[in-house]
Amino acid sequence: MSAAVADAFDFAAWSRAHLQATEDALSQWVGVDAPAGLGEAMRYAVLDGGKRLRPLLVYAASEAVVAAAPAMCREAAVRAACAVELIHAYSLVHDDLPCMDNDVLRRGKPTVHVQFGEAPALLAGDALQAFAFELLTPEGPAVLPTVQAELCRLLARAAGSAGMAGGQAIDLASVGRALTETELRQMHRLKTGALLEGSVMMGAACAQAPAAAREALSRYGAALGLAFQVVDDILDVTADSATLGKTAGKDAACDKPTYVSLMGLDRARAHALELHAQALDALAQPALADTRALRALADLVVQRSH
């Protein structure tokens, strides 16, 4: 981002305001009517943690299309932002279970199954997924039915077997096995990329973006999604557990294929920068109004330390 643009746009303030709106909405909505301790486990899994990158992508994409968004678009965006974070949170809860990664530390806290038990953690994940779709489909005039339907479509595809769950299945099948770069890219495109790109496209849907804007945002989201995973793999070998808030070196210890194991650290770093440039290139599209938040988020993804 150039100095001139940075002057005109205070990303820290933008980010703070949108993170607060997301936390408030999640806290108001998640697990409130859930019986028998289920709500506590759902809230533990979702509140007070995480970078909230996916919600920020929803807002940034929506605002890139419609700079001064009308109330209906903002209501859709906060629901979409929370919904995509619920899907992300449920996937972490299930990923951490003993039959999957068997991880005990997440965001610096005991994982949900360590805190509440395995069966409650399984159920909390299931309920979080359902609640994501409930948030997207409010009764009444707050969000247009066409937007509700499109948001559900985008989220379901991003979360399902041709998206996140499919990527996790490839991941599961790949432990201890050599992957080519093409296979690794395919795995991450689904496992992490689909939901990140999905967040961007849900933002576009909230703003009822025209086709040219959607096409640009889709290319941005795809590049950003891959960049995110390359950086994740780099951090897994270069950062410590305290900084990450989860167990570092886990992938290497499990003999999981990563960009670093495949390309080496230097080439992986260069690849992350290349994807960053691709993401910014995609935004140079006249159908998009204000792409500053999206640009700042691309910077954040590549420069983050955890």
Place this chain on the structure above:
Amino acid sequence: MSAAVADAFDFAAWSRAHLQATEDALSQWVGVDAPAGLGEAMRYAVLDGGKRLRPLLVYAASEAVVAAAPAMCREAAVRAACAVELIHAYSLVHDDLPCMDNDVLRRGKPTVHVQFGEAPALLAGDALQAFAFELLTPEGPAVLPTVQAELCRLLARAAGSAGMAGGQAIDLASVGRALTETELRQMHRLKTGALLEGSVMMGAACAQAPAAAREALSRYGAALGLAFQVVDDILDVTADSATLGKTAGKDAACDKPTYVSLMGLDRARAHALELHAQALDALAQPALADTRALRALADLVVQRSH
């Protein structure tokens, strides 16, 4: 059902045709684009098994509102029927996992985690839930956006923390603990009832039913849902594993509260008949056109042997 009505309505033929349509659609749609063995586990969990009661309720409710349904309503109904069955199937996969009921037999076959492993079973369940919402939100003009949004809303509520998942949480918290009849009813209203009633209401949504029809169908669905669970509890103590296609006597062995343990067998049987009568009463409503399939399904629920 009176003899005169039975003459005019061939439930066996109706049921056969709708079951075939459901099987064909599920087989065409489920797990087709899923990578790394995920699709096989999803298909194993869903195809060739189960009574398909929930899909039949969707069709029957839809046809009770609009006897000669237009193509758009039929397309919505087959998608809703499959979606609700996917949610049911995923819940069984997760319920059977070692950390939940640890069951090895389901519909006369090894459970999904026995066949494919725990982690693939967990993922298959997760992917089935996402796919349910994907089925409800096709692109293009096949199903009206308002209907898509309403179907997602109904399914998400029925499946989530104020529905099925909430009921499972109460169930989990109740093992080895005495429940009152009110608590037991609340548990089942969520655990099984919500999705059965949800099926009926999704049928109503497919047909864009007016308020009076919805109100009657909601009362029918609520009574039917409870009747189903009472009969389930009766069968758990009176039928053998081969007939049930799952492990019989399981609830008693786990010291789970049931209608039979609470009321005794005779009162439980009388209660099932009472709920059956309530379900039929609810259908006596001029806003409903042809309720014969719904009536036959109520009979089936109460008279079933498995």
